[in-house]
Amino acid sequence: MTLEEKVDQLIQLAVPFFEGASDAGQITGPMASLGITEQTVHNAGSVLGMAGAQETINVQRAHLERNRLGIPLLMMADIVHGFKTIFPVPLAIGCSWDLELAERSAEIAAKEAAVSGVHVTFAPMVDLVRDPRWGRVMESTGEDPYLNAEFGRAFVRGFQGADLAGDPDRVAACVKHFAAYGAAEAGRDYNTVDLSERQLREFYLPAYKAALDEGCEMVMTSFNTVEGVPSTGNAKLMRNLLREEWGFDGVLISDWGAVKELIPHGVAADEAEAALKSLKAGVDIEMMTACYTHHLADLIGKGEVEEALLDEAVLRILQLKEKLGLFDNPYRAADPEREKEIVFSAEHREAARELARKSSVLLKNDGLLPLKPSQRIAVIGPFSRSGDLLGPWSWTGSSDAVVRLSEAIRGKLSDPASLTVADGCGIESVTEEQLAEAVEAARNADAIVLALGENSDMSGEAGCRADIRLPEAQLELIRRVRRLGKPFAAVLFNGRPLDLHGVFEEANAVLEAWFPGSEGGLAIADLLFGDVNPSGRLTMSFPFSVGQVPVYYNAFNTGRPQGAPDAQVRYVSQYLDIPNEPLLPFGFGLSYTAFEYGQAELSSDTMTPDRPLTVTVRVTNAGSTAGVETVQLYVRDLSGEVVRPVKELKDYRQVTLQPGESQVVRFEIREEQLRYYHSDLSHSSDAGTFHAFVGSNSRDNAVLPFRLAK
Template identity: 65%
Template sequence: MQDVNLTELLSKMTLDEKIAQLTQLATPFFKGSKDQGEITGPMKEMGITQKVIENAGSVLGASGAQQTKSIQEEHLKNNRLGIPLLFMSDIVHGYETIFPIPLAMGCSWDLSLAEKSAEIAAKEAAVSGVHVTFAPMVDLVRDPRWGRVMETTGEDPYLNGEFSKAQVKGFQGSNLTKDFNRVAACVKHFAAYGAPEGGRDYNTVNMSEREMYEQYLPAYKAAIDAGVEMVMSAFNTVDGIPATGSKYLMRKILRKEMEFEGILISDWGAVKELIPHGVAEDEAEAAFKALEAGIDIEMMTTCYVDHLKEQIEMRNLTESLVDEAVLRILKLKKKLGLFENPYRGADERLENEVVMSAEHRAASRELATKSLVLLKNEKNVLPLNHHQKISLIGPFADNGDILGAWSWKGSREDAVTLKEGISQGMDHSLLTIAKGSNIQSISEEDAAEAVQAAKNSDVVILALGEDSEMSGEAGSRTNIKLPQAQLDLFAKIKETGKPIVVVLFNGRPLDLTDIHDQADAILEAWYPGTEGGAAITDVLFGKENPSGKLTMSFPYSAGQIPVYYNHFNTGRPKDAPDAQERYASQYLDSPNKPLYPFGFGLSYTNFLYKNIQQSAENMDPEEGISFTIEVTNNGKMAGEEVVQFYIQDVTGEVVRPLKELKDFRKIFLNPGETKEVLFNLREEQLRYYHSDLSLKSDKGKFNVFIGSSSEDVLSLSFQLL
């Protein structure tokens, strides 16, 4: 079909064909798939007819050039109007070349590398026949008990928005019609999915409208402003209404205020879930409410195909609502060039060349290196040297489970383990490997072997963490400490008296109070991806200087949660000059502050901040104001530093956060080098949502903070005129 007229095509479609376009089905439903007919469990209960399959609009989870081409070919044989399928999949932090999990990616503070990782993921997915990725996930997170914090870039709305834009640009490029190495992106989950009560997945979200606008909506808006093609609705309720059935969220905020014109898709089964939520009596009412709210594509339930036609015939809904949804789907298919080339970028030869190429693995290694966060380094035990006798101990010493959740096509066998990374550069006679324990259990035999290895070494690398199934979707936990078996192993190794370097593999901030004081060094590796072991080795031995900074605070204990840097003050702040000993806002058994704050991360060198200056005492709203600070590397090793710029609106119409990140710079400094870093502040950066949801700034005093973390800063103040 050349230059298809979509309005004309829509007019030729029957109502049944239109409704089928709004239905997304998993790969096994389709002829030509490798798993054709393997429809079990909930899929079998769906009762999908062959006619619906022949007219379905999109496929969930198919990949591989040969398979996607085969499915598309079979589909076009039977589709009356020759409307091609869209292939959609979860390419979250890599296709087969797996990059660090998004939370780790955020800790790199490197937007260009984030964009590059999305570009590489898109290229691998596109040659494998995928058209749409369900990424980026930009949900703001403040509760590490929620397993899906690993899919986001952290607790700050500004930084999440910057990564949101970078990833959309990386996935989509500038011309989806001509650039077959890109895929359409789908930002998720709209809205406020990252704030479930108790950190329990799929749970209720309850917040003020103003907080949602100020903290939770900006990153979605950033993706929409960057041109994202799709949005996915959230599972949760917002103000008592499930997002998938919320006209307020989808029609008013998303469509009208944010001016989003692309496709809105439900999450898996979310339309039918309006029933257990308690806002729909049956599937017919669920279909009615979801379409009325603006959901264009129903993923993996059949409320639309089973009930929309009757709803229209009963005049509960107008066919125009179906038409507008179908037209959006057809527009994306046209934009992707599928009417002209239904196989788009799928190419078996290129697939073999591109996927997991050396170039892509090198990019994964680079981003992993920059995502590592050095949390502790007593007496400069790090970096290590290759002349030391080293024992590598722990359940992650030689474990390929370092890709993390949502590494769909990634192979643990292809991942570089820590053992493999360290072994490549060491005299094997100086390196001893011992498991010590499993993730959740420990035996006397394994522990004894580990203790002996530690005694025979100069330093111990203890590789600890969570199994990847302990985080991610449905991976909520109330206890976010390391498993007891690993804490027992740590205690036994500590008794040897040897220096301990802990390397952590995990998908969330952990409660590290059991090991923080006793470990000599702690390196947060997260789930670092395909080249993780190599990247960690580069940092442990000083080939690379760690530069990662936390984008989510680490609590002292789960009892503090939520703990985040940009919190409000109270009427009785603990740190006020006249604070009473007891009657202040505080815990009796824990500090208020986190163990490791937002923006924190150590280096092998020292960065000295000095000479903070401002261009004026008062800020003219038309002209703005600028600030400079000098940063000097006064250590012996070159390194990168993330210079962070925060403000505080001292007095507002509503209470304002004690600090808000407004900008940052990544700078590279050689030993002895000094750079002046400039920040220009504009009046629009001072605006916030008032009690009536108007977005504006207030005249008055503002404090400015510049430093190496949210807590380690120098400050100035100015007046907004």
């Protein structure tokens, strides 16, 4: 390969740059200013946002006709929570606590994407999230490092399978965003992150490491700074930690435009310095800017960059193409006829429906739910007839194919004519005529379902909000309906935890549906009528007020905590106007049945590195409906070398119990689960006293003291 051919392998360009694409040549605005030559396009290494079997074949064929060495393109796309069959957003998937279904969702997404010509997906996103103002919380599975790591592993297994080279129905996964993007200050996208290295290693890095341990082929850099240096040019983070310490030898790709963004960040004077710093940091592929293409050859010629660094990057890209079998079959699994059979199949839609049912969380219920088919039901609200249930990062999905919630509910009623439907308001606007229509629709109903929430553009990338309450138009709709004195359930469609003031205290029942995906309308109707018992549990705390944010369960104590035996009334760590605690804690979720916990027991009050403890608790379904309970185990280290969280999730079990049925749930606590990063960054446990907590969420649980002896 010539020097120029090697450099051009490192550029990733959007679909319109390539001949054979349906929108080829339609490059406008900032994209047209990249200054890309026709020859660079012919030498380019990968395509961004490519999907569709025939189109990928057309682009690949046209490329191979023009590429001197016949090196195929990598087709990459954001297949985050489904391809055409859209599953719930990842934050919702996390709330299922179901790793098998999560893996299955990624497997289905991979199969649909692969047959449509995609080779690499930019997923999973495993950023730890604690601030619901940040729009991209919907793309993570929540605020807990252990659970994020487990879901990260599951998604990688689903996307890549056990034999990526031999299974063309899988795609390579790209874990993102490395690193700590979820800690962006003020919950604002692209913003600064400032963490100690100990905090970074303790809370934010484990999920990325878990995905890589599972064999994830690629890593994407984050937009934020780490220790004052933007990730894309951060040699300590990328070269020293990721490459050398962790041994990652796969492909590292920048996020969109992140190489050139080193300039406004203030760590590069120009494109040449941005290219130099990014390559030295270990970034192999530059997405949608041309700093490498314009400057690497010159930098190498001047001796400012070793050509060996370029060769390493090119080799990693070529090795991934070889692993995907592209040199033998550059079209891989792309097949227009098979695409018609596989994509959005009935089997895939049923899996999406099952996951949507398990991802929804019942937040409140005074007995209104489940609804009865014989009731007269009014469905009111901006989501009553909306197809906007897919959520962000569902660009290949179809909102037209979504069964509307009102129609799904109509299908449950003994008399379909007993359903009345009204919009009531828009997402952010309302008129008196709309409110009057809503009141009229509700007037003769036995029960009302208010379908409320955010539209897809209000969360996701660049969807950050300082006020995370429902828009005032929807709060006014709630007030008008409440005046009728009729019972109503609020169903929430959204991509983040909300401040539920104006909703939670008014509604008789609240069901958090998130953005539930292609089959979401049908799934929510299943839950509302009790065909399926809600089993979702929150993986991100719901704040009492945005003023608490960030608020999360595994926080540190202070020297002046509320509730301590010697605590003063005023001079403790507290707000004067709101509680310290969130409205709804991590792990919380209700059911249509009641689960009772017996006395939890430890096998011993002392453990050693060679002798773990067993925790047992009997759980009984004391209600009249079969249900799933998620039994959660937390641990607290009461005296560490550095401060330790008040609780940390260490394990959980999901048990399905029939009415009256009991089951003994067992956990094992091992010494390695008690390790943490000390002030010198060593990773070990300390002898001393611990508390184990067993219960239904991070707030409601039994305490079991024990000691670790060494």
